[in-house]
Amino acid sequence: MTTRVHYENKREQTTRERRKQIFDAAVHLFIKKGVVNTSMREIAEAVGITTGGLYHFIKSKDEIIRMVTENSIYAHESLKTLRKNLGNVSPTEAFRVCAKCWLTVQEFGLEQTAFLDREKVHMELDVQEAVSDLVRDLIHFFEDLLNDGIEAGEFEVDNVTLVAFNTYMLRGIFATRQWFLKDRFTSEEYATQQTNAILKQILVDRSKIQPGGG
Amino acid sequence: MTTRVHYENKREQTTRERRKQIFDAAVHLFIKKGVVNTSMREIAEAVGITTGGLYHFIKSKDEIIRMVTENSIYAHESLKTLRKNLGNVSPTEAFRVCAKCWLTVQEFGLEQTAFLDREKVHMELDVQEAVSDLVRDLIHFFEDLLNDGIEAGEFEVDNVTLVAFNTYMLRGIFATRQWFLKDRFTSEEYATQQTNAILKQILVDRSKIQPGGG
DNA sequence: GTCTATATAAGGATAGAC
DNA sequence: GTCTATCCTTATATAGAC
Numbered sequence: 447m448t449t450r451v452h453y454e455n456k457r458e459q460t461t462r463e464r465r466k467q468i469f470d471a472a473v474h475l476f477i478k479k480g481v482v483n484t485s486m487r488e489i490a491e492a493v494g495i496t497t498g499g500l501y502h503f504i505k506s507k508d509e510i511i512r513m514v515t516e517n518s519i520y521a522h523e524s525l526k527t528l529r530k531n532l533g534n535v536s537p538t539e540a541f542r543v544c545a546k547c548w549l550t551v552q553e554f555g556l557e558q559t560a561f562l563d564r565e566k567v568h569m570e571l572d573v574q575e576a577v578s579d580l581v582r583d584l585i586h587f588f589e590d591l592l593n594d595g596i597e598a599g600e601f602e603v604d605n606v607t608l609v610a611f612n613t614y615m616l617r618g619i620f621a622t623r624q625w626f627l628k629d630r631f632t633s634e635e636y637a638t639q640q641t642n643a644i645l646k647q648i649l650v651d652r653s654k655i656q657p658g659g660g
Numbered sequence: 661m662t663t664r665v666h667y668e669n670k671r672e673q674t675t676r677e678r679r680k681q682i683f684d685a686a687v688h689l690f691i692k693k694g695v696v697n698t699s700m701r702e703i704a705e706a707v708g709i710t711t712g713g714l715y716h717f718i719k720s721k722d723e724i725i726r727m728v729t730e731n732s733i734y735a736h737e738s739l740k741t742l743r744k745n746l747g748n749v750s751p752t753e754a755f756r757v758c759a760k761c762w763l764t765v766q767e768f769g770l771e772q773t774a775f776l777d778r779e780k781v782h783m784e785l786d787v788q789e790a791v792s793d794l795v796r797d798l799i800h801f802f803e804d805l806l807n808d809g810i811e812a813g814e815f816e817v818d819n820v821t822l823v824a825f826n827t828y829m830l831r832g833i834f835a836t837r838q839w840f841l842k843d844r845f846t847s848e849e850y851a852t853q854q855t856n857a858i859l860k861q862i863l864v865d866r867s868k869i870q871p872g873g874g
Numbered sequence: 875g876t877c878t879a880t881a882t883a884a885g886g887a888t889a890g891a892c
Numbered sequence: 893g894t895c896t897a898t899c900c901t902t903a904t905a906t907a908g909a910c
Contacts, residue, residue, distance in 0.1 A: 460893090480781040482696035485885055499894040501887065564778055567694040578839060585840075604860075605853055607844060612857070615833055616826075623829075625792060626799075630821060639819055643826070646818075647861040674875090699903060713876040715905065 464503050467493045469517075472510045477557045477621065481511065481568045511569055514558050515576050521555045522584050529591070537595035538654055542641055544591060549617055549637035556633075560621030585610045592648070601648045609648060616640050678717045681707045683731075686724045691771045691835065695725065695782045725783055728772050729790055735769045736798050743805070751809035752868055756855055758805060763831055763851035770847075774835030799824045806862070815862045823862060830854050 471492035475484040490500040528547055532540055562577050588610035595601030603609055620636055645655050685706035689698040704714040746754055776791050802824035809815030817823055834850050859869050
């Protein structure tokens with residue numbers, strides 16, 4: 447979140463860039479092939495150096511995995527910021543905008559969610575716990591949005607947790623099911639249609655659903 | 661599906677039993693720890709023999725993975741059989757029963773679906789293709805159910821493929837997200853509530869939803 | 875049918891040259 | 893900062909004894 451404009455020297459800048467390169471390449475490979483099937487040699491190759499060189503910038507494979515978790519915290523925070531910035535809109539509108547944003551791809555953000563989701567099993571136990579906390583926290587965020595709508599009489603929800611859980615899940619699903627979805631939906635269409643699908647499920651007055659997305 | 665009651669001799673029976681033991685233990689470990697993190701030693705240990713002994717019954721780790729795929733074909737077939745046996749019920753009823761059945765745990769059936777879903781990336785390419793075909797086929801099955809309901813005027817669906825896709829996905833999600841769901845839902849409750857959630861989304865007349873499941 | 879011992883391969887990580 | 897060479901560990905799979 448903090449953007450440092452002035453680097454202390456050229457070398458530090460290059461190191462940062464290299465770390466980012468490595469991180470991006472790694473996450474991309476992790477999603478495509480799985481963490482365990484991605485070797486450090488491949489990651490090195492992807493950024494154009496050798497294994498030895500790679501370890502000059504990152505301590506271990508585990509460090510890269512931890513970076514994904516930390517990075518995802520920012521993605522979650524920015525969603526909450528979005529909600530705050532919306533201010534006093536109706537609960538329906540708030541849910542629509544937040545769900546849509548959550549389900550839309552932004553660079554690697556979505557791949558990271560999918561990664562956390564699918565590859566949890568390959569992480570150290572403390573990282574697994576951190577990921578669980580992240581997920582619980584974001585499901586809770588959607589629960590709040592839903593409860594707002596219920597109080598306002600706009601939503602009718604049988605089980606708030608379940609709908610919040612589903613909303614959370616739909617994001618990771620898009621990234622890992624590209625082989626099925628990519629020919630049928632753009633990320634934009636997927637986000638819009640899934641959001642509408644949820645709204646159709648919970649809105650008391652269905653006419654409030656905005657058309658679009660196919 | 662073919663039940664062979666008479667084994668040719670005692671040895672063949674024992675071999676079958678051992679293979680089943682190994683298969684069950686392996687799938688269970690695969691789901692819990694991931695395919696790559698589960699060693700043949702562990703699988704052997706789980707059935708009470710050593711690695712060397714294990715290879716007397718199965719050719720390779722890959723063979724076990726292929727068995728899951730083959731086994732899942734039966735699960736899918738039995739769902740189709742269920743639909744046929746329902747006969748001339750209303751589309752709403754047909755969808756409800758099939759979705760509910762699909763989303764309910766039956767022994768290891770559900771773990772296998774979750775496995776195919778999450779561990780696809782660790783399979784040989786030809787197995788990956790076979791899994792994709794299986795998934796496409798079952799999504800198509802749900803599409804048919806939905807189209808029946810649309811024709812009968814009972815359903816109103818914006819995107820049939822998306823709803824069918826979601827229905828399919830919800831099964832795997834239950835198995836891999838136990839850490840979140842198991843304190844909140846029994847398998848039965850999960851199945852009922854998710855089915856109702858989908859129905860709420862697609863039914864023209866929402867009063868047809870049966871209450872229950874919490 | 876199950877064991878022990880071992881061949882073989884692959885990947886993570888380090889040492890030290892340049 | 894990047895390379896080469898290599899160590900160490902782990903895992904699949906096989907050979908052959910019992």
